[in-house]
Structures are given as structure tokens and as C-alpha cells.
Amino acid sequence: MTVDTLRRDPPKRSKPWPETWVAAAFVAPAALVILLVVVVPLARAAWMSLFDIELTKPGVEPFVGLGNYITQLTSASFWDSVSKAFFFTVVTTALELSLGIGLAMLMDQPMRLRWVLRSLVILPWALPTIVNALMWRWIDNATYGSLNALLTQVGFVHDYVPWLSQETTAMWMVIIADVWKMTPFCAILILAGLQGIDRELFEAARVDGASTIQMFRHIILPLLTPIILIVLVLRTMEAFKVFDVIWIMTGGGPASSTQTVAIYAYRTAYQGYDFGQGAALGYIIAIAIMLLAAVYLWLLRRTGSTKS
Amino acid sequence: MTRFSAARRGVAWRLLGTATAALLVASACSSSSGTPNNSITLNVILMKQAAYSDTDIKAMDDAFTKANPNITINAELVAYDSLHDKIVTAQVGGGGKYDVVLMDTPWPAELVKANIVTDITSKIPANFTSGVFDSAWTAAKYNGKIYGVPWINDTKFFFYNKDMFSKANIAAAPKTWDEVEADAKAIKATGVKYPITASWKQAEAVICDWTQLAAAFGGSDFVDASGKALFNQGGGLAALTFMKKLIDEGLVDPASLSQTEDDVNSVMSAGQSAMALNWTYGLAVMNDATKSTVAGKIAVAPSPGEGSVTTTGVNGGMSLAVTTTTKHPDEALQYALFLASESSQEMDVANALPMWKASFDNPTVTKGNPDLFEAAKIEFAGLVARPVVPYYTKLSNALQDAIQQALLGKKTPQQALDDVAAQLPTFQQ
Numbered sequence: 001m002t003v004d005t006l007r008r009d010p011p012k013r014s015k016p017w018p019e020t021w022v023a024a025a026f027v028a029p030a031a032l033v034i035l036l037v038v039v040v041p042l043a044r045a046a047w048m049s050l051f052d053i054e055l056t057k058p059g060v061e062p063f064v065g066l067g068n069y070i071t072q073l074t075s076a077s078f079w080d081s082v083s084k085a086f087f088f089t090v091v092t093t094a095l096e097l098s099l100g101i102g103l104a105m106l107m108d109q110p111m112r113l114r115w116v117l118r119s120l121v122i123l124p125w126a127l128p129t130i131v132n133a134l135m136w137r138w139i140d141n142a143t144y145g146s147l148n149a150l151l152t153q154v155g156f157v158h159d160y161v162p163w164l165s166q167e168t169t170a171m172w173m174v175i176i177a178d179v180w181k182m183t184p185f186c187a188i189l190i191l192a193g194l195q196g197i198d199r200e201l202f203e204a205a206r207v208d209g210a211s212t213i214q215m216f217r218h219i220i221l222p223l224l225t226p227i228i229l230i231v232l233v234l235r236t237m238e239a240f241k242v243f244d245v246i247w248i249m250t251g252g253g254p255a256s257s258t259q260t261v262a263i264y265a266y267r268t269a270y271q272g273y274d275f276g277q278g279a280a281l282g283y284i285i286a287i288a289i290m291l292l293a294a295v296y297l298w299l300l301r302r303t304g305s306t307k308s
Numbered sequence: 309m310t311r312f313s314a315a316r317r318g319v320a321w322r323l324l325g326t327a328t329a330a331l332l333v334a335s336a337c338s339s340s341s342g343t344p345n346n347s348i349t350l351n352v353i354l355m356k357q358a359a360y361s362d363t364d365i366k367a368m369d370d371a372f373t374k375a376n377p378n379i380t381i382n383a384e385l386v387a388y389d390s391l392h393d394k395i396v397t398a399q400v401g402g403g404g405k406y407d408v409v410l411m412d413t414p415w416p417a418e419l420v421k422a423n424i425v426t427d428i429t430s431k432i433p434a435n436f437t438s439g440v441f442d443s444a445w446t447a448a449k450y451n452g453k454i455y456g457v458p459w460i461n462d463t464k465f466f467f468y469n470k471d472m473f474s475k476a477n478i479a480a481a482p483k484t485w486d487e488v489e490a491d492a493k494a495i496k497a498t499g500v501k502y503p504i505t506a507s508w509k510q511a512e513a514v515i516c517d518w519t520q521l522a523a524a525f526g527g528s529d530f531v532d533a534s535g536k537a538l539f540n541q542g543g544g545l546a547a548l549t550f551m552k553k554l555i556d557e558g559l560v561d562p563a564s565l566s567q568t569e570d571d572v573n574s575v576m577s578a579g580q581s582a583m584a585l586n587w588t589y590g591l592a593v594m595n596d597a598t599k600s601t602v603a604g605k606i607a608v609a610p611s612p613g614e615g616s617v618t619t620t621g622v623n624g625g626m627s628l629a630v631t632t633t634t635k636h637p638d639e640a641l642q643y644a645l646f647l648a649s650e651s652s653q654e655m656d657v658a659n660a661l662p663m664w665k666a667s668f669d670n671p672t673v674t675k676g677n678p679d680l681f682e683a684a685k686i687e688f689a690g691l692v693a694r695p696v697v698p699y700y701t702k703l704s705n706a707l708q709d710a711i712q713q714a715l716l717g718k719k720t721p722q723q724a725l726d727d728v729a730a731q732l733p734t735f736q737q
Contacts, residue, residue, distance in 0.1 A: 055396065055400055055422040056418055058421075058422065058423050141571075142562075142566075143561070143574070143575050143578065143580050144574070144578060160563075162561075162565070162566065164563075164566035165564070165566040165567075166562070166565075166716075167716060167718075170566070250510075250566060251389075251509060251510055251511055252510060253509060253510025253511075253565070253566065254565045254566060254712045254716060255712035255718060256510070256709045270396060270397065271392070271701045271702075271705060272701060272702045272705070273396065273422065273701070
């Protein structure tokens with residue numbers, strides 16, 4: 001072997017691929033997965049919502065156009081479930097947000113063992129939703145639940161209350177279970193927002209003689225508005241399509257008093273075998289949530305532009 | 309943004325190529341490392357319950373695989389409330405995961421219409437046809453054809469606390485629902501706040517109890533042959549009116565409206581109520597010294613009748629069906645027949661009664677619980693079925709809501725049931 005052979009020219013490379021192609025090739029697997037698990041089912045559901053598809057009538061799937069949407073939008077049961085979901089959303093979001101702000105402010109205070117408080121607060125959020133719902137179903141049990149035991153012992157009630165069997169109390173019980181679990185989530189996000197506020201503002205306000213309430217109203221609240229809006233968007237979207245906590249605690253009862261729109265959609269599609277109606281309901285829920293989110297985002301943008 | 313050099317781009321391409329090749333090799337390995345060619349795996353979906361517990365089913369599966377070493381059983385046990393929906397989603401949406409599915413009594417019509425289960429009429433052995441209680445077959449039939457092998461034969465019995473009865477000077481179990489009401493009043497007078505507890509949650513449980521009472525009050529059919537509603541008159545209406553009356557009189561625990569059968573067991577086991585309707589397994593649970601404060605004090609009797617009806621029982625039977633998507637229909641049926649055989653059925657008679665007539669005359673089987681077998685023999689003779697119609701789940705959901713509306717006093721029983729009757733044509737479309 002000669003030196004010349006070793007020093008021969010490197011093999012001629014083919015023309016390199018453009019950078020954008022390389023990038024596209026790397027993105028392609030993830031894009032393909034998203035296409036298959038998100039885009040295709042969404043498109044299929046949109047298509048299904050235009051047909052009368054009932055599993056008990058295989059082969060008979062007539063095109064009904066917007067018929068499924070019209071049926072649902074004119075159904076009393078649908079609007080009843082929407083009102084239940086709306087009530088649940090408004091109350092849970094309001095409670096979780098207010099309690100979340102309070103908790104965040106407490107966790108923001110300099111104190112000994114603050115990390116213990118922060119760890120304890122996050123615990124309910126760390127629990128799986130199913131475990132949380134089962135736990136609250138036991139707590140609320142009329143005969144051997146700890147809530148009745150506590151309330152009778154302190155004298156608040158004189159008789160055991162069937163919390164989950166009464167229309168007037170069942171919805172409040174699932175709301176409490178949800179608030180208990182999701183308040184930490186709001187608190188942690190708001191705490192992050194609180195920590196971003198310049199401490200000098202508080203000191204300056206204190207020097208000017210501002211009270212705690214004035215500081216909260218004129219410094220904390222305005223500066224927290226963007227994060228509060230984000231929390232509102234996330235919680236509203238989640239709460240409106242609530243399913244698991246209610247399904248486990250009450251199954252939508254008694255007398256459908258806790259049947260929110262997601263439970264109604266599930267019953268229609270999977271228990272009634274009516275996939276056309278179920279798909280239409282899915283889209284109605286998605287559009288409603290998107291509208292809510294759009295309003296919040298508009299508010300967020302407006303807040304941002306006002307600040308700038 | 310920095311630009312890739314040609315060399316770095318080459319490295320990137322090679323990385324991508326290697327990753328893809330690794331993925332392909334991995335998928336090829338996983339597909340080739342399956343079971344040997346001659347062995348079969350049957351995917352089965354059953355119910356998680358006390359009657360035929362996980363341990364019972366494991367024992368049955370082990371016995372089956374011992375006799376058929378080439379067949380592996382992959383059994384999935386789910387809660388009753390999930391069973392129906394899981395079968396539908398897996399078989400229709402999921403492309404047919406299961407070879408054998410467990411069917412509840414009212415489901416054959418729906419599952420046949422949805423092309424999920426297959427007709428096995430001609431494949432049922434003669435000893436099954438003659439040896440199994442007639443009532444057990446209603447859990448498996450639709451339009452005269454057999455779609456499942458009966459596996460669980462069950463109904464709701466009347467369970468009562470003997471101590472509470474004797475404290476109220478009641479000598480025997482009530483034979484009619486009027487006697488139940490009178491006994492409950494007497495027991496309430498002794499200090500028991502709610503003498504009756506029930507599983508009247510907005511779920512299938514309330515339909516079972518209402519069906520059983522409706523039959524006692526003379527109404528055993530939900531709809532007539534032409535599809536017209538019958539449940540809003542006669543026995544159906546009388547039963548719901550009676551249920552509401554028991555609540556208004558403070559005899560039934562109002563918490564019953566959020567209770568399932570397991571909750572009923574707990575309340576009875578805690579000694580909080582004196583009587584309840586429940587499935588066979590309830591007796592063993594309530595008399596279990598490790599779980600119950602009233603172990604040994606709970607007795608069983610046939611469910612009360614009313615007027616000329618001596619006793620009634622809702623058909624709570626279930627059957628094992630072979631799916632239309634299975635690649636091993638013969639082995640799937642073989643498995644179903646094995647689980648339903650006399651020897652398998654007699655494995656756990658404390659929790660699940662056998663469906664074989666001969667078992668009831670076999671002293672070695674009945675000796676553990678003669679009262680239960682005696683009550684079962686009477687009730688099994690006249691079980692009433694929930695309607696086997698293709699729109700059953702829609703009807704059941706609407707009735708669950710209507711019954712609770714009536715029990716909560718939001719509507720009168722007549723109005724609540726009439727409202728469902730008015731929806732019937734929509735369900736039937």
C-alpha cells in the first residue's frame with residue numbers, strides 16, 4: 001500500500017439535503033403520531049356527527065347533516081346537563097381561585113418550616129382523581145361517613161344527613177371534593193406569580209402607610225391578573241368537562257342532579273350506543289370550551305396591552 | 309439560527325436511520341417472541357365481584373388450562389358498571405379484543421344487534437339444555453336463539469336481622485310486602501331508625517329492585533308485544549308508589565338513593581338496618597365475622613310477594629358469550645362450557661348458587677346453607693326478567709332517572725313513569 005493510495009481524495013458526497021428537510025424529517029415522527037391520535041379521530045368524529053350512527057343498527061348510517069346537533073340543542077336533558085356543568089364550573093373555579101390566592105399568600109410569608117406547609121398543600125393535588133373521589137364518597141357516606149360523625153359530635157346536625165342522596169346536597173359534595181383536590185394547583189401557580197412581584201413595591205407601600213387590604217387590592221391583585229387569567233382558563237376548561245369525580249361519587253344522580261354535560265355525552269354514546277349523537281355532543285362541548293377560552297385569552301391580551 | 313454543516317447533517321441522518329432501524333428490529337422481535345404456533349390465548353372479560361371472586365375464577369382457569377395445556381386464559385375482571393361499556397368499546401371501537409364476554413340478562417338483544425356476540429344454539433350440549441334451570445337460559449337468549457352459556461344464576465333474596473325481628477316480637481320473615489311494611493313499623497318502634505336499607509342508586513341496581521317489586525304487585529312485563537309501555541300502570545306503578553310510601557314513612561333509609569348492593573351489605577353488617585333485598589353473595593358477606601358486627605344473625609327468606617303472588621325474583625343471571633370477532637370460536641365455547649359445568653359451579657356455593665337442577669338435590673352441595681338453597685329453589689321457579697330489547701340501556705337509564713325523581717318527590721310515580729313511556733318511541737326508532 002502506498003502513501004498515494006492513503007492520501008486519495010475523500011469519496012465524493014452527494015449534494016447535502018437542505019436544512020429544512022432535515023428538520024422536517026425529525027419532526028415527522030411526532031407529527032405522524034399527532035396526526036394519527038389527534039387529527040384523524042377529530043376529523044372522524046366530525047364526520048360521524050353528521051350521520052345517524054347507532055351500534056344496534058349496523059350498516060344503516062343515513063346522513064343527517066346537522067340533525068344530531070339540532071336534536072341535542074333542542075333537548076331539555078342536554079340543557080339541563082349544561083346548566084349543571086355551568087354551575088359546577090362557576091362555583092368550583094371561584095372557590096378554587098379565592099382559596100388558591102389565600103393559600104398562595106400564606107405560603108409566600110416568611111416563616112419557619114415553610115417547606116412543610118408547601119409540601120402538605122400540594123398533597124391533595126398529587127392524589128389520583130379516582131382515589132380522591134372514592135375517599136370523599138366514604139367521607140360523605142350517610143351511615144358510616146366521617147363527615148356525619150364530625151358534624152353530629154360538634155352539634156351542627158342532630159341527625160345523619162344522606163349527603164349524596166339529596167338533590168340539594170349531592171352537587172355541593174362533588175364540588176367540595178373537586179375544590180379540595182384542585183385548590184393546590186391554583187395556589188402553586190399563583191404562588192409563582194406572587195414570587196415574581198418586586199418586594200420593593202410592598203416596602204414602598206408600607207412606608208406610604210398602605211394597609212394590608214390596600215396592598216392586596218392595589219398591588220397584588222393587579223400584578224397577579226395575568227396569572228389569575230391563566231388559572232381561570234385552565235380551571236374553566238377542566239371543570240366544564242368534569243367527569244371522573246362525579247361519575248365515581250354519584251354516577252350523575254340522584255335523579256340526574258349531578259349529571260353534567262360530559263356524563264350526559266358518555267351516557268348517550270356508550271350506554272345508548274348512539275355514536276352520531278355522542279360525536280355531535282363532543283363537538284358541542286369542545287366548541288363551548290373554546291369559546292370560553294377565547295374570551296379569557298382576549299381578556300388576557302387586553303390586560304397585557306393595558307399594562308404595556 | 310446556526311446552519312448545519314454537511315457533516316453534521318450526515319450524522320443527523322445516520323442517527324435518524326439507526327433509530328428507525330432499531331424501532332423496526334424491536335417491533336419485529338416483539339412480534340416474533342409471541343406464543344408458539346400451536347398454543348392459543350383466549351382474551352376474556354368477566355366481572356369483579358364477590359360471587360365467583362378473582363380467586364374462584366383463577367381456580368377455574370387453572371383447572372381449564374390444566375385440561376387444555378395449549379390454551380392460555382387472559383382474564384380481565386372489571387366492575388359491573390364498566391362491563392357493558394367496556395365490551396362495546398373494545399368490540400366495536402377497538403376492533404374485537406375479546407374472545408369471550410360476560411353478558412347480563414338484558415343485554416343479548418343489544419349485543420346481537422350490534423353484531424358483538426355469535427349464535428351458539430346448535431352447539432349447546434344436550435345435558436346443558438336439560439340440566440340447567442329454565443330461568444338461567446333467559447340470560448342468554450334473544451329471539452329464541454342462544455347467544456351465551458348461562459354461568460351465574462342469581463336473584464335478589466330477602467335478608468333480615470333475626471335479633472331485631474325477635475326484639476320486635478316478630479316470629480317469622482314476612483311473606484308479603486304489606487307484612488314488610490308492618491314489620492318495619494314494629495322494628496322502628498324498638499329504636500331502629502331506618503329498618504329497611506336498599507340499593508336504589510341511579511344505576512342498574514334500582515331497576516333490579518323495582519322489577520322485583522313490580523312483579524310482586526302483578527306487573528312482570530315492561531312493554532307489550534307491539535312495543536307499548538306497560539311499566540307505567542299496574543304492578544310497575546304500584547311498586548314505585550309503594551317504594552315512595554316506605555321512604556315517606558321513614559321506613560327506608562333515605563341514603564338508599566345513593567347506595568349500591570355493596571353499600572347495603574355494609575349497612576346491614578353494621579347492624580344499622582333490619583332488612584334488605586340483595587343478591588346471593590350478600591348473605592355470606594353479612595354473616596362474615598371478620599367484616600360484620602351482626603355475623604350469624606342474618607337470615608334469608610324468599611322475596612315477599614303480594615296478593616296472589618307468593619314470591620318473585622328479578623333474574624340476575626349472566627352468561628358467557630362467544631364474540632363474532634374471535635379467531636378461536638370452538639376453544640372459546642369450550643372455555644365457556646367448562647366454567648358453566650356442574651363441577652365448576654359447585655366450587656363456591658356460599659357466594660354463587662349453581663344453575664344445575666341436580667345441585668339442589670345434592671346434600672353435599674346444599675348442606676352448608678340449606679336455608680339459602682330452600683329459598684332459591686322457590687324463587688328460581690318464577691324469575692322475572694328485565695326486558696330483552698335492543699334499546700334496553702336507553703330505557704334503563706331513563707327509568708333510573710324517573711324512579712329517583714319519584715322517590716325524591718319531584719314528580720308523582722305516575723308522572724315519572726308516564727314521562728318515560730312518552731320517550732319510548734324515540735328509543736325504539
